[in-house]
Amino acid sequence: xxxxxxxxxxxxxxxxxxxxxxxxxxxxxxxxxxxxxxxxxxxxxxxxxxxxxxxxxxxxxxxxxxxxxxxxxxxxxxxxxxxxxxxxxxxxxxxxxxxxxxxxxxxxxxxxxxxxxxxxxxxxxxxxxxxxxxxxxxxxxxxxxxxxxxxxxxxxxxxxxxxxxxxxxxxxxxxxxxxxxxxxxxxxxxxxxxxxxxxxxxxxxxxxxxxxxxxxxxxxxxxxxxxxxxxxxxxxxxxxxxxxxxxxxxxxxxxxxxxxxxxxxxxxxxxxxxxxxxxxxxxxxxxxxxxxxxxxxxxxxxxxxxxxxxxxxxxxxxxxxxxxxxxxxxxxxxxxxxxxxxxxxxxxxxxxxxxxxxxxxxxxxxxxxxxxxxxxxxxxxxxxxxxx
Numbered sequence: 001x002x003x004x005x006x007x008x009x010x011x012x013x014x015x016x017x018x019x020x021x022x023x024x025x026x027x028x029x030x031x032x033x034x035x036x037x038x039x040x041x042x043x044x045x046x047x048x049x050x051x052x053x054x055x056x057x058x059x060x061x062x063x064x065x066x067x068x069x070x071x072x073x074x075x076x077x078x079x080x081x082x083x084x085x086x087x088x089x090x091x092x093x094x095x096x097x098x099x100x101x102x103x104x105x106x107x108x109x110x111x112x113x114x115x116x117x118x119x120x121x122x123x124x125x126x127x128x129x130x131x132x133x134x135x136x137x138x139x140x141x142x143x144x145x146x147x148x149x150x151x152x153x154x155x156x157x158x159x160x161x162x163x164x165x166x167x168x169x170x171x172x173x174x175x176x177x178x179x180x181x182x183x184x185x186x187x188x189x190x191x192x193x194x195x196x197x198x199x200x201x202x203x204x205x206x207x208x209x210x211x212x213x214x215x216x217x218x219x220x221x222x223x224x225x226x227x228x229x230x231x232x233x234x235x236x237x238x239x240x241x242x243x244x245x246x247x248x249x250x251x252x253x254x255x256x257x258x259x260x261x262x263x264x265x266x267x268x269x270x271x272x273x274x275x276x277x278x279x280x281x282x283x284x285x286x287x288x289x290x291x292x293x294x295x296x297x298x299x300x301x302x303x304x305x306x307x308x309x310x311x312x313x314x315x316x317x318x319x320x321x322x323x324x325x326x327x328x329x330x331x332x333x334x335x336x337x338x339x340x341x342x343x344x345x346x347x348x349x350x351x352x353x354x355x356x357x358x359x360x361x362x363x364x365x366x367x368x369x370x371x372x373x374x375x376x377x378x379x380x381x382x383x384x385x386x387x388x
Contacts, residue, residue, distance in 0.1 A: 018345070019158060019384020021125045026112045026154040111151040119144055122157075129382075130314045131345035135352040139164050155385075162379040165348055169375035174357040176203075176304055176332055183215070183261040183269040185294060187302035189287060189328055191320060192275030194310040195336035195362065197226045200270050201233025202370040203360075208237045212267040216241045217257035219250040219290065220274040230272060236367075240264075250274065250286070251293040258297040271302070284327055291328060305331050306359065309350075311338045317346050321354055334370075336362040344382055 112118060119140050126136035143160045152160075178184065186203075190196045197220070204214045216234055220226040221244050234241035242260060244253040254271050261269040273290065276283035294301045307330045309317045324330050333356050338344050351358065361378070362370040380386075 018125065018129050018382060021128075022122075022157050022161070022383065023154045025118065025121045025125065026152070026157060027110050109153045109155070111153050113149060113151050114144060114147050115149065122161075126345060129345035130349065132315065132318070132349035132353070135168075135345075135349045138352070139168070139348070142167075158383040158385050162376075162383045162385050165379040165382060166375045168348055169351050169358070169373075169378060172351045172355060172358045173373045173375045174332070174359065175372050176306070176357075176359045178212075178267075179303055181300070181303060183258070183266045184303045185258065185298065185301040186268060186270045186304045186306060187273065187291070187294075187328065188270060188306045188308060189273050189324055189330070190275060190308035191310075191313075194275065194308045194313075195334075196220075196275065196308045197229045197272055198233075198365065199306075199308050199334050199336060199360075199362065199370065200272050201230060201237070202362075202367050204239045204268075204270055205233065205237035205367055206370075207268055208239055213265070214239045214268045214270065215257065215261045215264065215266045217254055217269065217271040218243045219253055219257075219272045221246060221248045221250050221253060222274050226272065226274075251290045254290050255293050255297060258294055258301070262297075284323070288327055305329055306334055307332070307356075308334045308336060311335050311344055311346065314346055315349070317350060318353065321350060321356065325354070325356075330356060332357040332359045334358075334360045334362070335373075336370075339363040344378075347378070348382075 122140045122143070123136045126139060127133055131139065139161070142164050143157075147160075176186075188196050188200050200216060204216055207214050214237075216230055216239055218227040218230045218241055224246055227241075227243050227246075231241050231243070233239075242253070242257045244250075244256075250273065257269060257271065271290070271294075273287060274283070276287060291302065305328050307321060307324050307328075309320060311317075313320070321330065321333070333350065335347055335358065338347075338361055347358065347361075350356070358373040360370050361373050
């Protein structure tokens with residue numbers, strides 16, 4: 001539960017939180033009919049004020065009754081029962097103006113009828129959270145099945161949404177498979193700044209802690225900072241990091257790293273690659289070359305191709321998956337930087353469209369900020385539900 005607490009705390013820092021949007025939809029919808037009722041009540045309360053002007057003999061009593069609340073307390077003698085006429089209207093408003101406006105007691109939970117208008121608002125909210133049009137329509141349709149016309153609270157809506165999100169995600173929540181084959185080659189790909197290097201370091205440290213022997217190949221030979229970052233993680237985890245001079249051919253380094261890993265009897269070889277934009281044909285061809293070269297050493301390699309995605313890129317993540325899947329036969333996803341966006345719904349869209357395994361998600365820079373993907377915890381954090 002520790003990672004869930006961190007996920008819930010850090011996920012969606014933006015003010016446009018999905019859970020706040022769900023609250024607003026229910027509150028706004030439940031307030032409208034009651035507001036009409038309040039207007040009618042106000043008209044009824046003001047009508048008697050004009051009538052007594054035609055009958056002067058009855059004028060004093062209605063004036064006392066029509067005074068606002070501050071006059072109600074001091075009227076000791078106007079009612080046969082010993083209580084003032086002004087006290088009776090005050091006793092008849094236990095919830096006050098806010099209670100009448102919301103159409104319920106002040107302590108009651110807001111509810112709204114699940115109708116077409118509410119569904120349209122839900123769809124718009126989910127699309128704004130980067131869930132995508134198709135996925136948002138499918139999710140809301142499933143939520144509405146058998147429930148149209150029922151009055152639901154914000155929590156009930158959140159529970160329905162969380163259950164539907166978890167249902168979509170449970171099909172793809174799978175840890176990265178570990179094979180008996182040695183070395184198991186894990187190729188890590190993604191665009192610039194997606195968090196590949198940090199993800200490799202965290203995974204290597206976790207595999208090492210689980211008793212696996214790991215070797216890292218710093219295949220981003222064009223960026224010295226990436227190599228240095230991997231070396232820091234390697235030192236921290238006690239994992240060797242193989243490097244090459246800056247500007248070297250990354251495919252050649254990958255080949256040498258496979259040779260070294262085979263000689264050392266390593267369980268896992270994790271190969272970092274340079275960040276590349278999916279619309280740069282030359283860079284994508286370079287990635288294809290790495291794959292061709294390592295297959296000269298082992299025709300079954302790479303055994304895992306992990307695509308690291310930055311959650312803050314939103315719907316662009318869909319096109320990244322499509323491009324990398326065609327070129328590198330992506331076997332699984334890792335989503336990073338969920339702590340920096342209000343649009344984590346893109347993960348639901350990815351699961352719905354591609355069905356690729358989601359191995360892990362990240363919400364920070366520390367080693368324990370990358371954890372196996374749990375669909376129920378993610379759905380609860382996405383919708384703002386408390387799972388304590």
